[in-house]
Amino acid sequence: MIYPVVEVRGLVNRFGDQLVHDGLDMEVRAHEVFGIVGGSGAGKSVLLRTILGLRRPQAGAVRIEGLDITRLTDEQLYAVKARYGVTFQHGALFSALTVLQNVQLPMIEHLRLTPTELDELAMLKIRLVGLAPEAARKFPAQLSGGMIKRAALARAMALDPMLLLLDEPTAGLDPIGAAAFDELLVHLQRELDLTVVMITHDLDTIFRTCNRVGVIVDRRMESDTLEGIVNHPNPWIRAYFRGERATRRGLRARRAT
C-alpha cells in the first residue's frame, strides 16, 4: 500500500474561542509540489506547525507516510523528523552558529559522521542551494534576505529529506531573487525526486512551481490541480486567482509555458 506523503484528515485547531481549522482535509502525493494558499490569518502557518508536530490539534489525524504523528511516541517522532526538512518564514537560522554549523546541526543530531565527512557534506549542501563557499563561515546576521532563505533551505536539505516543508520561501525577496529561488527549488525537486509542501502568497511562485494547490477557505481546504483551482467556483478562490493581479500574472505564466 502506498501512502500519501502527507495526509491530514478532519483537522480541528482552536485557540480559545477562535476556530482556525474545522475538519480540514489535505493530501500530498509523492513527488509533487503542493502549494498552500489562504488569506492572512487563515491558519496556514498553524497547519504547517501541526504537520511538523509542533502543535497538537484538538482533533483529527496528521499522517506522514502513513504514520499518525499525533499518536507517536517521542522516539518514533524523532525518526519521522529525520525524513523531512523545514524552512520557517523568517529563516529561523540559529543566530549563534555559522551557516556551516547551522547545516551541520541536524547531521550531528541524526547521523554518525566523521568530522571531515561532516564538513564535506555540509559544504555540498551549501553549494547545492547556490551559496558561495565564503558564506559558510558567516553568521546569519551577516547574510542578506535572499541568502538567509537559501541557507535555511540548505539546513532543511541537510539530512537528504524526502519531504520539504517551506513557509513562505520567497516572501520578502525581490522578483528576480524570488524567480531564482523558484528555479532552484524546481531543479532540486526534479533531480532529487522530492515532495515539496509550501506556503506562499506569491502567485508567480505558485504558477512556476506548484503541481497542485490547496486553498484554506472557511476553515477547510479546497485542493485541486493548478488548472482546476484557477477555475474553482468558490468566490474567494476566484478572487484570489482571477483578480486583476492574478490574471495578468497567470496569463503571462501560461503563455510562457
Add this chain to the structure above:
Amino acid sequence: MYIAAERRAEELRLTLSDHWRAGALVQLDAALAALDIANAPQIVIDPAALSSLDLAGAWRLRKLIAAASAAGSRVRFAGTPPPQLTLIDEVLGQPGSAAAPGRPAAGADAPLPQHMKPDGTAAAPLVLEDFDFEEPVAAIGKKTLERFHETALGLGFLGRLSIIFLRALLRPRHLRPTSIARHIYDTGITAIPIVALIAFLISIIVAYLGAQQLQYFGAEIFVVDLVTIGTLRELGVLLTAIIVAGRSGSAFAAEIGSMQLNEEVDALKAIGVEPYEVLVVPRIIGLVVALPLLTVIADVIGLAGGAILCRFLLDMPVTQYLTRANDAIGNATFWVGFMKAPVFAILIALAGTYRGMQVQGSSRELGRLTTTAVVQAIFLVILADALFAVLFMEIGL
C-alpha cells in the same frame, strides 16, 4: 485669515482661504471662534480660494457645517465640496453634511468608542454613577485564574526539565559538554573581574563600619571576626549570586527569548532536537559549576580586602589579622556559605531559562520577561538565603 464671512440678505457667504492644515489648527480655531454664523438661514461655503486642506482641516470644516446645521441653517457649497470632506464622509460610512447639504449632521457620525464624548475628547474616567462594580471583581477573578495557570505552567516546566535532565544523565551524549563549557565561561570566567571588585569593596565597607563602631569599646580586633565571618557565611556568596542574577539571569532570558521570537526554538524541535536539552540543561549545569567557583574568588578577595583595611586603618599587622581570622573561622564557616552557591545557581538559572522559554510574539514580551527573570532570581536568592539562615540556626551551625 482662513475664513471670511459676507452677509447678503438671507445668505451668509463663507470664503475659505489659506492653508487649512493640522499645523495651523490653533490659528484656524481662533478664526473660527471669531466667526458668527447665527441667524443665517442660508450658508454658502466657497472653498475655491483654499491653498490646501488636509484631513484635520476638513474635520474642522465638517464640525463647522454640523454646528451651522444644528443652528438651523441650510449649508451648501459653491461648486463641489472639497474631496477631503467627501472622503471623511465615505470613511464614516454615512453621507454627512457635505454630500447632503442642509441635513442635520450632528450626531450622525459612526458610534464613538466608549469613554469618548461626542466631541471626541476622552470622558472623565470613573464618574461615580458610571462606576461598574463588576469590573474590579472580574479583574480579581481573572488575576486568580492567571496565577493558577502560571503555577501550572511553572510546574510543567520543572517536571519536563526533570525528565530531560535525568535522561541526559543516563545518556551522556545528551549532556552537551561543549555547550556547558561555553556557559561556564560566559557566566563564570567573564564575571570574575566584577565579582572580585564588588567583594573587595563590600569587605572594605564592612570592615570600616565595624572599625568605627568597635573602636568605642577598644575592640578593634573583632573587626577581623566581623569581616571574615560576614564574608564567608553571607556576603561573599550572596553578593556574587546577586551579581550573577543580574548578569546571567537576564542573559539566559534574553538569549532564549530572542531564539523563541526568531522561531529558532521551533526549528530545533522540527530538527528533532529537544530545546530543553540544548538550551536549558547546559545553562543550569554551567551556572551550578560557575557560581561556587565565583564564590570562592569572592571569599578570597573579601578576606584580602579586610586585611588591607585592617593594616592601613587599624595598623594591624597582616600576621595578626591572619591569626585572628584563623581563630574566628570555625570548621563550618566557609562551608555554610559555599554550600548555598549551587542552590542559588539553580534558582537563578531556572528563573532565567523559564522566563526565556515563556517569550512569545513580541519584543515587548522579551523585555518584560527579562526584567521579570532578574527580579525573580534576586528575590528567590534572598528568600533562599533567609531560609538557610533559619535552617542553620536550628541545627546550630
